[in-house]
Amino acid sequence: MVNIEYLTPASPEERKKYYREEWDIKQVPEYIVHSIQEREFGFDHIGRGPNDRYKVFQTPDLLKRFLKVRTPFAAYCSVAFYDKPRRRDRWTKAELVFDVDAKDIPIRTCECEGVCEICLNEAREIVLNIIDTLKGDLSLENIHIVYSGRGYHIRVLDHNIMSINSDLRSQIVKYVVGAYVPENEYSLDFEKVSYEHFVIPFGYPNVFTKRFKYAILHLNENSDLDEVNKKLLKDILKHRQLIELENWGMFKNKIGPMRYRKVLKGIASMNMSLIDAKVSIDLKRILRLPSSLHSMVSMKCTEVKNIETFDPFDDAVPKFVYERK
Amino acid sequence: MVSVAFINPLSDEGKMIVRELGEFNGVLSENDDLMNIVTKSRSQEISNDSFIPRSYFDLALKRIEWYAKKKNDRNFEHKQYDFLFNQDIIKFDVIAFYLLCQAIGVKYGPNSRESRVLVESQGKLIENRLSKLSKTERNLIVTNILNSLLSSTHLKWTFFEDLISSKKLKMHELILDKGEIILEMDDFLERFSYKIHGRKPEKMYEALIGDRIKEQVMIKMVMQNTENYIQQVGERSHREIEPNPILLELADKISEVLISSVQTFGKGGSSYGISIKASALNPKSFPPCVKKVMEGMKSGGRNDAIIMFLTPFISYARLYPSVFSENITKQISDVDPTLSIIQNEILPLIFGAAERCNPPLFEDQPQDKVNLNAKLGFGMHQHPELKNEGETTWYTPMSCEKVKIHLPSLCKPDETCKKIGNPLSYYNRKLWAFKKEMKNISNNKDK
Known part of the structure; x- marks a missing residue:
């Protein structure tokens, strides 16, 4: 496992070394290779963003040649499929993507400047939670995880949702991250009944309960939540072990019902920042190409085969970094 | 039992009514049967002639006016529109609905304000009509219509793609499990009752889903189908050489109704007597x-x-x-x-x-x-x-x-x-x- 201090920007020579000696077209995931002719590729040659866009490769060999010759600072590929990708014309479908960037997670238990082992692990937890909902509630299949260099991309290629529009993607995002406070009062014919989210072990209330628990257990005294003042935050931290023990009713009582609603609202609003929602609703987004080099941090954007055992500081470090020691 | 077309004019029953009308031109003529039904509606206000639609054309405008006034006019009088809730009006009501869809589809298309108002008004009309039925009758008609709209008891959430993306249905308010939307109690109990502790699963079903969600799904589906129909009309009208002038006239009148119903500026004013009208910024x-x-x-x-x-x-x-x-x-x-x-x-x-x-x-x-x-x-x-x-x-x-x-x-x-x-x-x-x-x-x- 490499020390994070070695993960400094890659030099042009290191990029050459990576693409010419280490990178292999076989590392590009099958789901991209199979649809290579339908996707747009984009490149950043000098480290100022992907301004070499609208590239198309008819075969994997042509992509291979391009990368080995140009050794770009960064390589990207569209989540969208087109009949005419060179002009981004005749959009046919797009993967549904969730971008979890460790450095942008609103509640991190670490205090690092960029990313570190702790926040990357927290990003992984968020990814697992999202995937759990995508598979369980929404029954989506063909889900892939990619380590992006600073976090994770969840890429869903389920044929049932690849042609959906941005509005539906936005609804899915809000559902899986837990961006709404669930109802707690329901009207029956002659009475009103109250069910807090934590007594409903299914559907969206259950998704929200899981996200809520994650958030509460990752708060610290510097956390900033809408509607939650310092005193309330202090009380949450004081009593949160009750949630760890699934003693929800007691936690709510300790906090007080009115203040509990404030916490729910604060967490729901914060949950929208767990992922970069702009990426999820963009039907023509280009994402870092799995297998390519994230030159800024000298890490490989890597397809994750097994998230349980994946260690970015081992599995996503190019060989040239070890030679820096 | 209440007719399906009274709630869902796009049903087979509704389409049959339209086919029976045949001729289009009579929609402007005074219709004694219609006026008779209107005046005999139980709580209908008849003190002023303008409250009574005299033709299909008039009725179509009244349908829109009802919604626009209900939404915008603080002095809205329900009794002026009681005929809309009289089931005897069904034949006329269905024709009026189709006239509105066609007029708006031809002139304004599906993404217009007029289309939005019509779709919303249809939803509100269904809600109000259902509220006047007994619980049994209401359940029966909702189930009946839902059965005709849904092809399978296993409802994939993706089936409601349009409804969810247009936010007519909110994903987080539906109960989803293994990719399906749970609507029926048996299905709910089979999937979740073993997970529910200390509460009655049947009551939880009634609260979280029950008639409320079923009714909501049915209403939103009719609204979506109305929107789709307006779109079809709009697309078809592009292929036709000249739209029927009656539809164009109705479309203009619809727009007038909407404009007049929202021109409320200056009526209220502020507490210190300032008449505030929308005007160029100063x-x-x-x-x-x-x-x-x-x-x-x-x-x-x-x-x-x-x-x-x-x-x-x-x-x-x-x-x-x-x-x-x-x-x-x-x-x-x-x-x-x-x-x-x-x-x-x-x-x-x-x-x-x-x-x-x-x-x-x-x-x-x-x-x-x-x-x-x-x-x-x-x-x-x-x-x-x-x-x-x-x-x-x-x-x-x-x-x-x-x-x-x-x-x-x-x-x-x-x-x-x-x-x-x-x-x-x-x-x-x-x-x-x-x-x-x-x-x-x-x-x-x-x-």
Whole structure:
């Protein structure tokens, strides 16, 4: 496992070394290779963003040649499929993507400047939670995880949702991250009944309960939540072990019902920042190409085969970094 | 039992009624049967002839007028429209519905304000009609219609793609499991009862799903089908050489009904007797905080100042200055149907202020244009478009109290500020004083 201090920007020579000696077209995931002719590729040659866009490769060999010759600072590929990708014309479908960037997670238990082992692990937890909902509630299949260099991309290629529009993607995002406070009062014919989210072990209330628990257990005294003042935050931290023990009713009582609603609202609003929602609703987004080099941090954007055992500081470090020691 | 077509005019029964009518031209003629049903409706107000539709054409307009007035007119009288809830009217009602869809489809298309109003009115009409039925009858008709609309008992959530993406149905309010939407109690109990502890699963089903969600799904599906039908009509009309003039005339009248129902400016006025009408902006009457933002802001707070503060202020000051005194929620298209004022007057002012920021806001953060549109009620999109209206709320202007908390550097109160609680009230007060002064000057000149 490499020390994070070695993960400094890659030099042009290191990029050459990576693409010419280490990178292999076989590392590009099958789901991209199979649809290579339908996707747009984009490149950043000098480290100022992907301004070499609208590239198309008819075969994997042509992509291979391009990368080995140009050794770009960064390589990207569209989540969208087109009949005419060179002009981004005749959009046919797009993967549904969730971008979890460790450095942008609103509640991190670490205090690092960029990313570190702790926040990357927290990003992984968020990814697992999202995937759990995508598979369980929404029954989506063909889900892939990619380590992006600073976090994770969840890429869903389920044929049932690849042609959906941005509005539906936005609804899915809000559902899986837990961006709404669930109802707690329901009207029956002659009475009103109250069910807090934590007594409903299914559907969206259950998704929200899981996200809520994650958030509460990752708060610290510097956390900033809408509607939650310092005193309330202090009380949450004081009593949160009750949630760890699934003693929800007691936690709510300790906090007080009115203040509990404030916490729910604060967490729901914060949950929208767990992922970069702009990426999820963009039907023509280009994402870092799995297998390519994230030159800024000298890490490989890597397809994750097994998230349980994946260690970015081992599995996503190019060989040239070890030679820096 | 109530007829299916009374709730869902797009049902087979409804289509049969349309086929039976055959001739199109009779829709303008006075119809004694219709007038008879209307006047015999139980609580119908008949003191004025104008309350009684005399033809299919009239009835179509009354259908829209009912919704528009119910939504916008504080003096709305239900008894003037009681005939809409008389089941005997069904044959006429269905034809009126199709006339509306066709007129709007031909002239305005599916993304118009008229289309939105018709779709919403159909939903509201169904809700009101159902509310007048007994519980048993209501359940029966909802189940009956749902069965005809849904092809399988295993409902994949993706089947409701259109309904969810248009937010007619909210994903988080549905109970989803293994990719399916749970509507039936047996299904619910089979999947979840073993997980529920200390509460009755049957009661939980009734609360979380029950008739409420089933009814909601049915209503929203009819609304969606109405929208789809308007779209089909619109597409078909592009292929035809000339649309029927009756439909064009009806389309114009629909627009008139909508305009007259929202022209309520000046009726209410504020507590100090100011008649507030939407009119061209007068920057001299802006409060100090707005003037400060118009001059441009420095880096910190630019975003909130332009997006959260200025955008709602400018849009309401120009389009709906009496929002607080009228207290009726509106969308921008209710007062600017073509969005021309938004495009030509409001956005240029806001973009100008954003440009004067240091560094210029949108140059620095172009994604904030999306947030700006969201505050105007047009969702998270690059440009304001009618089809996206309603996705977000048209934000009302921040109160002085909120300005003090969020943008304390803006609050430099003058004498007038002491008398108001919202920058918009400041503007209205100043504008009224300015107009009064102008009037006095003009009167003095005449003398």
